[in-house]
Amino acid sequence: MKFRVERDALADAVAWTAKSLPNRPSVPVLAGVMMRVTEGQLNVSGFDYEVSSQVSVDVQGDADGAALVSGRLLAEITKALPAKPVDIAAVGAHLELVCGSARFTLPTMPVEDYPTLPEMPDSAGTVDAAEFASAVAQVAIAAGRDETLPMMTGVRIELNGSSLAMLATDRYRLAMREMQWRPENPDLSMNALVPARTLADTAKTLGPLGGDVTMALAHGGAGEGMIGFVGGARRTTSRLLDGANYPPVRSLFPASHNAEARVSVAALNEVVRRVALVADRTTPVLLSFSDEGLVVEAGGTEEARASEAMEAAFTGEPLTIGFNPQYLLDGLAALGSPTAMLSFVDAFKPAVISPAGEDGEIVPGYRYLIMPIRVTR
Numbered sequence: 001m002k003f004r005v006e007r008d009a010l011a012d013a014v015a016w017t018a019k020s021l022p023n024r025p026s027v028p029v030l031a032g033v034m035m036r037v038t039e040g041q042l043n044v045s046g047f048d049y050e051v052s053s054q055v056s057v058d059v060q061g062d063a064d065g066a067a068l069v070s071g072r073l074l075a076e077i078t079k080a081l082p083a084k085p086v087d088i089a090a091v092g093a094h095l096e097l098v099c100g101s102a103r104f105t106l107p108t109m110p111v112e113d114y115p116t117l118p119e120m121p122d123s124a125g126t127v128d129a130a131e132f133a134s135a136v137a138q139v140a141i142a143a144g145r146d147e148t149l150p151m152m153t154g155v156r157i158e159l160n161g162s163s164l165a166m167l168a169t170d171r172y173r174l175a176m177r178e179m180q181w182r183p184e185n186p187d188l189s190m191n192a193l194v195p196a197r198t199l200a201d202t203a204k205t206l207g208p209l210g211g212d213v214t215m216a217l218a219h220g221g222a223g224e225g226m227i228g229f230v231g232g233a234r235r236t237t238s239r240l241l242d243g244a245n246y247p248p249v250r251s252l253f254p255a256s257h258n259a260e261a262r263v264s265v266a267a268l269n270e271v272v273r274r275v276a277l278v279a280d281r282t283t284p285v286l287l288s289f290s291d292e293g294l295v296v297e298a299g300g301t302e303e304a305r306a307s308e309a310m311e312a313a314f315t316g317e318p319l320t321i322g323f324n325p326q327y328l329l330d331g332l333a334a335l336g337s338p339t340a341m342l343s344f345v346d347a348f349k350p351a352v353i354s355p356a357g358e359d360g361e362i363v364p365g366y367r368y369l370i371m372p373i374r375v376t377r
Helices: 007-019 071-080 129-140 196-209 265-278 325-334
Strands: 002-005 032-038 041-047 051-058 060-063 065-070 086-091 094-099 102-107 123-128 154-160 163-169 173-180 189-195 212-217 226-231 234-239 259-264 285-290 293-299 305-310 313-315 319-323 339-344 351-356 366-370
Touching: 002 007, 007 032, 007 041, 007 051, 007 071, 032 060, 032 071, 065 071, 065 086, 065 102, 071 102, 123 129, 129 154, 129 163, 129 173, 129 196, 129 212, 154 196, 173 325, 189 196, 189 234, 196 226, 196 234, 259 265, 265 285, 265 293, 265 305, 265 325, 265 339, 319 325, 325 366
Parallel strands: none
Antiparallel strands: 002 060, 002 086, 032 041, 032 065, 041 051, 051 234, 086 094, 094 102, 123 212, 154 163, 154 189, 163 173, 173 366, 212 226, 226 234, 259 313, 259 339, 285 293, 285 319, 293 305, 339 351, 351 366
């Protein structure tokens, strides 16, 4: 294998592929990235039996072939190279990399020991890349981090005709985003539970590329239990989580509410951050709503207390409700709107945060439900 490639293209390809490699691989070859040159195309790939990543780059190929090298080391090296063309050649059991006057020699691993990458499932449809990235970011924040509850670490994707919905919950909050997409089959009806971290990393990478993202999902037969995404020259696949017993979380959204408040996202974000400085990790911030506006307060150890008043347009009976401050901040940050509408049933039922337009009406598409923390005063 011997080829010349632009430094930026190589660094981007290797960095993206290496990012999904395992920190503690079960076998050494899984820490590697496979570089394979065929007819002027360099294919850089990584696979850990759960997630696969592939990206293609145009190169000046002198000799076709393949080499397997440490992904993280190669990513660090390519990122640090000067802005000049890079010459790479596989020589015996080593990979030689030359860029300007910089020269690196890296040991390679046996190509034949590397597992075969999974085939991409059949295409299910396409969605705008930027909108897809925004939607995933809004939802993935609510996914659980506890690996002992794998079902809660996923984002549930629901496909029904031209409607695409994403939901995630860690049992303390729930995020849902609904949007339109272009299915291959207008009668499509499928659900998939995708690991949230993988989905978020994929969307964050594919979003800035622009254009469309193709979602590939098998419905029975080859590739079942796997989802794939294609954007530009990048392809990734992931095993699905078992979502057969995923709870009916949509029913958690209240059918009606008794009070609602319209507030500035930026102002509430600042006030909550300031007031929460005195709060312990498990201490809620209290939001007291009335006709006069909103008072945010918190108390911590050693009798440290903080409170701050701010403007809020409130309708309903006066209400005091407690929230985990970080969960509240996460929800506000995900709205993508300068104004938030907070809807309440009472102080002990889940509240719903939605983006509001300039007319004060709720903008459909995204909802963030947050469980209150009971407080005694």
